[in-house]
Amino acid sequence: MTFLPRLERLLFICGLLLLATYVAVRIHGTISTRAELRRFGGRVARSTDSPSDFQRWKQSKPDFSLWSSKRIEEFERSTGIGVDSPVAVLRISKVHLEVPVFSGTDDLILNIGVGHIAGTVGPGEEGNIGIAGHRDGFFRGLKDIGPGDAIELQGPKRTDTYVVDRIVIVSPDDVSVLQPRQQPSLTLVTCYPFYFIGSAPQRYIVQASNTNFDPKNFPVSEGMDLGINKQQRHREHTMTGVARPSLSRIYSR
Structure with a gap:
């Protein structure tokens, strides 16, 4: 008669442990992202005369509302694995994005942030800076750009x-978009x-220039205007299937 009450208590304790583990992982993911931003801020503060600029950062956890469940799991699993310090911070106020930019585009980097594409100029240099990110994670908001x-890149x-x-x-194999522009x-x-x-x-x-821009001069590319683009965005929510393109390592999956 005493076996069942003991089993119930054991199962209850196991449930509490699983819940505590889940909460701990979510908290650790948030702390890890904030730590990377703070670590970058420390590097910048040591190399500039205006450290107060970096004390104004809004250090909030990533907004998971648009993320896929798989991408959230990968983010939480990857935080805590040691990586080099970020080389920059990317901010897009339009979509409430602030994310550390790491060097490279391997799986670990794209799970915890966005990556600077090798072979393109680095942050702070003149040229065409390439940055890759996951479509179901940090870069989901690009659909609303x-x-x-404005896009801000802090080096x-x-x-x-x-x-x-x-x-x-x-x-996927068209790398002409990474070539230098005017x-x-x-x-x-x-x-x-x-x-x-x-x-x-x-x-x-998404390409952006650090020169003055007139929205009336927005170019039409590959036969696609903004109206068609909006229709494609609407249709894509119902698209299914598995494609087999020739993927390049500089692009996120």
Whole structure:
């Protein structure tokens, strides 16, 4: 007669332990992201005369509302694994994004932040800076970016503001979007469609320049205007299937 009450207590204790473990993992993920931003802030503060600029950072945990459950799990699993300090911080106020930029685009880096694409110029340098991120994680909000929106990239020595002037969808092996442009630029890369199930067959490219921009001059690329783009975004929510494109390591899956 005493066996069942003991079993109930044991199961209750196990349930509490599992719940405590889940809460601990979520808290650790939040702390880890904040720690990376603080660590970058410390590096910048030591190399600039304006450390107060970095004390104003809003250090909130990632907004998981648009993330896939798989991406949340990968983020939580990867936080706590040692990585090098971020090389920059990317901010897009339009979509409430603040994320550390790490060097490289391997799985670990793209699970905990976004990655600087090897072979492109680095933050603070003149040229075309390439940054990749997951479409179902930090870069999900790119679907809501439009011409004229501002993107801020804070490097160790300076902060540059870029204005979006081109959005284009390309094939995975089209690396022409990473070539130098007429003015210093920033190119953000993620997979497309955003809600495609499986390996997405295309890449969504957001390009921005640090020069003055007139939204009326927003270029039409690859035969796609903003109206068509909005229709594609609406349809993609119902797309299913598995594509088998030739994926490049510089792009996120």
